Amino acid sequence: MHSPELPPAPSAAGISLSGSGPYVITADENRALCATLGSSVATDGTAHPVFFFIATQVGMGKSVAGLCAACEFDVEDGPMIASSKVVFSRALMTEQPYWVTGEIKSLTRKRSRTLGAMDLLEYALRLALPDGALVLETTNVWVLPRRNLA
């Protein structure tokens, strides 16, 4: 049986995700995070590398709910992370201000066997020092279930 065509995904590509202020990984927060992992805290001031995700998510110009809203999606409908990619240019440090820039790369609507219909949201974020030197680049893909379209 042929499924009816889905309406197009909202136009979201190009929306800026650049932050409006610096993000700092505090030594206290790094210590608390390492404790949840049973991981020792580095003595040289480096932060746990998973802060690549946290720093970019918290430092970008939108909350998770705001990012979803930019895609005309209600965060209460349960976005799901699908993939992450990061390339580091240098290690993350505690007590160092970082700036986040980024943008939505694409929002693609697809049929899904398990969800009925969904949008794939891809966005890119970059973390830089105050002088502009790049620290890392990351790309995340989220699944936004569109159960109302199924």
Place this chain on the structure above:
Amino acid sequence: MTEGAVTTGGLSLAVGMELPPYAIAAVDPQSMKLWAGFLRDPNPIHLDPRAVQAMGLGDRVINQGPANLAYVITMLQRALPGSNLDALEVRYIGSVFGGDAVEAGGRIGDVTEMEAGARVTCEVWLRANARDIVITGTAVLSLPSSGET
């Protein structure tokens, strides 16, 4: 520059070598509350089993994806002390629930001796309850020859 097997920073590394796994006996729902704060993301599926039930996703809170990823990174840090994580690419293909046992693992896919150490590419994964793969991916790390970062 040699490939296939390298000794650097006191570590002998060879293609196909399994990295020592890193296990968490039971993922603590209390730590999910801390991660909600780290991520500034109060999604109730990480905090309230009733929210998980309401979405038909089970009856236990669901661990944050980045927390699952952090177990994998911690495994790499323990297996390759002194290394720097240069790149990481992962797919999140399943959920970890409160109380689940998880084990992060990895295998060396490529190792190349460099002028000042080695570059190692590893397949990585996170398994829940010794059964389900919930994260799979690839990590690239550099190891200085002296073991210094």
